[in-house]
Amino acid sequence: MRPYQVATAAVIVLIAAVAMFDSRAAFSPSAGTAPGDVGARWYPFWAAGIMGVASVVVAYRALTTPQGDEGAFEGSRSLFAVLKLAVPMLTYAVLIAGIKWRTTDFTYTVLPSFGFYLSTALYMGLFAWWLGRYKIWWVGAIAVIFPIVIFAIFEIGFRVSLPKSFLYDSGILPF
Amino acid sequence: MEVFGDLAGGFATALHPINMAMLFVAVVLGLVIGVLPGLGGTSGVAILLPITVFIAHGSLPGSDTTTAIIFLAGIYWGALFGGVITSILFNIPGEPWAVVLLFDGFPLAKRLGKPGLALASSFVSSFLGALVSTILFTFFALPIALKALEFGPAELFAVFVLSFATLIGLGAEAPMKSLAMLALGLLLAAVGFDTITGEQRLNFGQVSLLSGISFVPVTIGLFGIGEILASAEEQGIGYVENISAKLGLTDVFQALRELRKRLRLVLSNAVIGFFFGVLPGHGATAASFLGYGLARQYSSNKENFGKGEISGIMGPQSAADSAGVASLVPMITLGIPGSPTSAVIMAGLFIWGLQPGPVLFIQHPDFVWGLIASIYLGHLLTFILCLLAVPLLAMIMRVPYAIITPFIVVISIIGSYSLNNSILDVFITVIFGLIGYWLRKMKYPLAPLVVALVLGDSTERELRKALIAGHGSPLYFFNSGLSTVLILAAVVLVLIPLVRTIRARRRGAAPPAAVAHP
Numbered sequence: 001m002r003p004y005q006v007a008t009a010a011v012i013v014l015i016a017a018v019a020m021f022d023s024r025a026a027f028s029p030s031a032g033t034a035p036g037d038v039g040a041r042w043y044p045f046w047a048a049g050i051m052g053v054a055s056v057v058v059a060y061r062a063l064t065t066p067q068g069d070e071g072a073f074e075g076s077r078s079l080f081a082v083l084k085l086a087v088p089m090l091t092y093a094v095l096i097a098g099i100k101w102r103t104t105d106f107t108y109t110v111l112p113s114f115g116f117y118l119s120t121a122l123y124m125g126l127f128a129w130w131l132g133r134y135k136i137w138w139v140g141a142i143a144v145i146f147p148i149v150i151f152a153i154f155e156i157g158f159r160v161s162l163p164k165s166f167l168y169d170s171g172i173l174p175f
Numbered sequence: 176m177e178v179f180g181d182l183a184g185g186f187a188t189a190l191h192p193i194n195m196a197m198l199f200v201a202v203v204l205g206l207v208i209g210v211l212p213g214l215g216g217t218s219g220v221a222i223l224l225p226i227t228v229f230i231a232h233g234s235l236p237g238s239d240t241t242t243a244i245i246f247l248a249g250i251y252w253g254a255l256f257g258g259v260i261t262s263i264l265f266n267i268p269g270e271p272w273a274v275v276l277l278f279d280g281f282p283l284a285k286r287l288g289k290p291g292l293a294l295a296s297s298f299v300s301s302f303l304g305a306l307v308s309t310i311l312f313t314f315f316a317l318p319i320a321l322k323a324l325e326f327g328p329a330e331l332f333a334v335f336v337l338s339f340a341t342l343i344g345l346g347a348e349a350p351m352k353s354l355a356m357l358a359l360g361l362l363l364a365a366v367g368f369d370t371i372t373g374e375q376r377l378n379f380g381q382v383s384l385l386s387g388i389s390f391v392p393v394t395i396g397l398f399g400i401g402e403i404l405a406s407a408e409e410q411g412i413g414y415v416e417n418i419s420a421k422l423g424l425t426d427v428f429q430a431l432r433e434l435r436k437r438l439r440l441v442l443s444n445a446v447i448g449f450f451f452g453v454l455p456g457h458g459a460t461a462a463s464f465l466g467y468g469l470a471r472q473y474s475s476n477k478e479n480f481g482k483g484e485i486s487g488i489m490g491p492q493s494a495a496d497s498a499g500v501a502s503l504v505p506m507i508t509l510g511i512p513g514s515p516t517s518a519v520i521m522a523g524l525f526i527w528g529l530q531p532g533p534v535l536f537i538q539h540p541d542f543v544w545g546l547i548a549s550i551y552l553g554h555l556l557t558f559i560l561c562l563l564a565v566p567l568l569a570m571i572m573r574v575p576y577a578i579i580t581p582f583i584v585v586i587s588i589i590g591s592y593s594l595n596n597s598i599l600d601v602f603i604t605v606i607f608g609l610i611g612y613w614l615r616k617m618k619y620p621l622a623p624l625v626v627a628l629v630l631g632d633s634t635e636r637e638l639r640k641a642l643i644a645g646h647g648s649p650l651y652f653f654n655s656g657l658s659t660v661l662i663l664a665a666v667v668l669v670l671i672p673l674v675r676t677i678r679a680r681r682r683g684a685a686p687p688a689a690v691a692h693p
Contacts, residue, residue: 022376035647035648036347036644038642041374044362044630058355073408085580086609090605106316116592122583123584126581132577154589154593162592
């Protein structure tokens with residue numbers, strides 16, 4: 001566990017260092033707008049400072065006190081159980097948003113936005129097929145029914161507009 | 176007494192058909208959330224928070240902010256009860272505060288073959304604990320709020336410091352990890368425009384970060400997605416115990432007889448749970464372990480603990496539910512969340528345009544007393560539903576993993592997006608889900624991070640107002656007797672882990688862990 005503890009503390013120290021650098025104007029004589037005010041940068045500077053010092057102590061204690069021999073995961077099975085969920089989840093978020101590359105003159109679409117409903121159909125269907133090992137018509141039913149129910153509740157019931165797909169923009173689908 | 180008149184008005188508000196309907200829906204949702212091992216009360220409340228915006232703004236006929244708070248709090252009451260069902264029947268805690276029921280609840284159900292009695296014992300003691308706590312809430316809330324109205328910036332800042340100190344001093348995890356998480360929460364709260372000078376900070380040139388990091392997507396990520404990932408790991412290595420889920424009237428009457436024998440324990444744990452729950456940063460989980468410890472300490476049947484002793488169910492349940500209710504007291508009266516769940520509820524108040532704290536009693540008495548009355552009604556409703564619907568609730572555990580897990584992710588994504596219609600919030604949720612999962616693995620407590628994130632702005636504002644009032648002198652904080660006492664108490668609390676470590680070293684042993692966090 002030691003390397004993981006130290007690495008985690010090191011990342012927190014790094015975040016603290018970046019925040020402190022961004023807030024270095026805390027020590028400018030004109031920091032505050034009113035007499036006695038410490039200014040906008042003082043508070044984040046010291047919050048980051050405290051965070052950094054606390055994490056250095058955590059790392060030091062991880063290095064100097066006995067730690068368990070076990071790794072961060074209890075075997076490859078538990079690691080894969082997490083990855084099986086984390087990777088599709090990240091892909092799902094990317095599918096909803098799409099990938100666009102903006103320059104000053106032009107926006108390049110690397111991956112068109114699938115929007116919420118198409119992405120949810122793919123995501124729920126993938127889990128039903130891959131982890132649930134359901135028959136194909138069950139997979140199809142899950143992929144269709146869930147987005148429709150969500151559409152009825154949120155778009156119609158609560159009038160919450162969720163992200164639409166590139167097919168909506170071209171008038172092919174209503175979502 | 177004035178309080179009875181206010182409470183009667185609160186009941187009139189809470190009993191309005193739309194409020195009762197939403198309370199019923201919320202309690203059912205809370206029970207389901209409580210039963211699902213991958214979804215906790217905090218994440219459930221956070222995920223459903225965006226829906227309350229529409230409820231508060233009258234999307235439903237007759238609904239308003241009181242309906243919204245009744246709905247949000249109702250989810251919490253349901254989750255407080257629902258979490259125990261899976262602990263007792265399947266040996267899987269649905270909620271962190273139900274972990275303690277694995278010690279005696281599951282053995283009573285499995286080894287002694289009395290699942291109905293185990294469940295009924297848990298429900299009757301939970302109900303009594305919550306009832307005692309709500310009565311104390313009714314009588315304590317107004318005096319605390321009226322006193323808090325006299326607070327200036329120095330006193331308010333001192334109260335915030337004290338609440339942060341309890342998270343460090345009384346936390347279960349290493350105090351330095353609590354401190355790091357607390358500071359991270361304060362830092363995240365500082366992203367975007369400074370509320371006093373209007374200056375940009377920590378946005379690194381990104382326009383999307385100018386309005387700051389929203390509390391809701393972070394919380395949904397840390398608790399909702401983080402818990403799902405943790406539970407995915409357990410699914411990969413664990414298995415489910417299974418016991419028949421039946422609860423008859425005989426079990427209820429037997430539980431009531433057992434309760435009569437342990438009335439003193441249950442009532443005293445309820446009172447202790449209340450005062451423990453009022454402490455900022457703590458809640459039902461910490462109180463449940465404290466309640467178990469007290470039940471065992473004062474039992475004449477210590478040897479039966481761990482083998483299905485009913486006091487080992489009733490003691491912690493009474494304290495846990497009492498603390499769960501009490502965690503709303505500092506939120507409503509002082510604007511300080513008593514637990515991560517009440518931090519989410521408090522974020523709801525901000526979103527609906529209300530200012531949590533003592534002025535609520537003056538400006539929105541219907542809202543406050545409607546909420547208090549709904550706590551009585553909510554617990555009664557939850558209690559009845561639990562007695563009637565245990566087999567149905569237990570069936571939720573049989574919904575396949577391949578459906579329920581992605582569904583929770585989908586609902587989390589809707590929750591994070593719909594508050595600000597922001598794709599950035601979706602990514603914040605996913606990223607904080609991964610961060611929360613990892614921090615949990617590395618034993619960093621998440622409660623200080625969430626509480627600091629919601630209190631960060633107010634803490635900075637009061638600190639700077641006090642410094643401006645004192646012309647930059649920190650001695651201003653010691654001009655008032657109350658703020659001096661609170662700051663000294665905070666210092667003592669922060670020193671507790673240090674003293675504990677020194678004493679343990681003298682004895683040549685590892686420092687003992689304190690109570691567990693919510």
